[in-house]
Amino acid sequence: MRGEKYVRAVSDAHFDLAAGECLALVGESGCGKSVLASALLGLLPGNAETSGSALLGDLDLMTADEQTLARTVRGRRIGLVPQSPAAHLTPVRTVRSQLEETVRELTGVPKPRSRKAAEAAAARAAFPADHLDRHPHELSGGLAQRAATALALIGDAPLLLADEPTTGLDRDLVERTVDELKRHTGEFRALLMITHDLAAAERIADRIAVMYAGRIVEHTDARAFFGAPGPRHPYARGLLDALPEREFTPIPGMPPELGDLPTGCAFAPRCDRATAACDVLPRLDAGVACHHALEAQRA
Numbered sequence: 001m002r003g004e005k006y007v008r009a010v011s012d013a014h015f016d017l018a019a020g021e022c023l024a025l026v027g028e029s030g031c032g033k034s035v036l037a038s039a040l041l042g043l044l045p046g047n048a049e050t051s052g053s054a055l056l057g058d059l060d061l062m063t064a065d066e067q068t069l070a071r072t073v074r075g076r077r078i079g080l081v082p083q084s085p086a087a088h089l090t091p092v093r094t095v096r097s098q099l100e101e102t103v104r105e106l107t108g109v110p111k112p113r114s115r116k117a118a119e120a121a122a123a124r125a126a127f128p129a130d131h132l133d134r135h136p137h138e139l140s141g142g143l144a145q146r147a148a149t150a151l152a153l154i155g156d157a158p159l160l161l162a163d164e165p166t167t168g169l170d171r172d173l174v175e176r177t178v179d180e181l182k183r184h185t186g187e188f189r190a191l192l193m194i195t196h197d198l199a200a201a202e203r204i205a206d207r208i209a210v211m212y213a214g215r216i217v218e219h220t221d222a223r224a225f226f227g228a229p230g231p232r233h234p235y236a237r238g239l240l241d242a243l244p245e246r247e248f249t250p251i252p253g254m255p256p257e258l259g260d261l262p263t264g265c266a267f268a269p270r271c272d273r274a275t276a277a278c279d280v281l282p283r284l285d286a287g288v289a290c291h292h293a294l295e296a297q298r299a
């Protein structure tokens, strides 16, 4: 940023994802979820700096050049359901023409047959056929979301990256959309779903990674997280307890500024279990980045 200032949007993120698996990445607004997704696709803004590696098969996405990413990765090896579909769709062209072009480009279906294939792609994402000839600005948020999902599924990519794929959708459509993503993932593809919607995550995720202030603070089996023994990190527990169908108690305070993070645990100022030990940054160990949670586990 200007004036030699740095924003640490994502730090020490580490996870793997196998074919047939769904990992849900959850955490509140601004914690770094979309930055992580953009980094995997080589779509970070020009001033961003990255280090580390992200292997997709043998290809390191962090060091791959733009041509490789553009020609072989985006759409083909990683399908993206973008966070802001209205901004992602081309404003001056109809949904139909964008779907048809994507079908021809990614699947090699020739022009005469691309119309039918585009309609099938729309139907997969529950995008209504009678809206295909509309432009993006003529769509509601939920319809733009479905158009973006339809586009993301066309390339049959082995990894699907869905950034808030259910924003703006009603509950039954949320369920329908995540079920379709899960069905599409099947045995042979992997799904990384970024979401605020813990109910959607519970419905389809095998594993949950909880992010706070740019770090993954808990990474665990979804069944253990939503059922027993439940979340172990105090922040993750707070997220679940904040749900209306649970205790409906919000986490007090606000997340920190990522440009001005404490050296220790970033959640400590909001945590009722914080002690002097939390001045030392807890690393993710046995799936949780909290000194107290680890202690409780060892006891």
Ligand SMILES: Nc1ncnc2c1ncn2[C@@H]1O[C@H](COP(=O)(O)OP(=O)(O)OP(=O)(O)O)[C@@H](O)[C@H]1O
Pocket (backbone or CB within 6 Å): 007, 009, 027, 028, 029, 030, 031, 032, 033, 034, 035, 036, 045, 083, 258
């Ligand atoms: N282009 C940018 N320039 C500077 N800082 C940025 C930029 N994009 C993101 N950030 C920083 O990275 C942080 C994480 O942003 P990100 O979009 O990943 O959050 P998120 O977890 O996806 O939130 P949301 O749930 O609202 O989409 C932001 O809080 C912001 O400080």
Ligand code: NI
Pocket (backbone or CB within 6 Å): 033, 034, 035, 083, 163
């Ligand atoms: Ni985001």
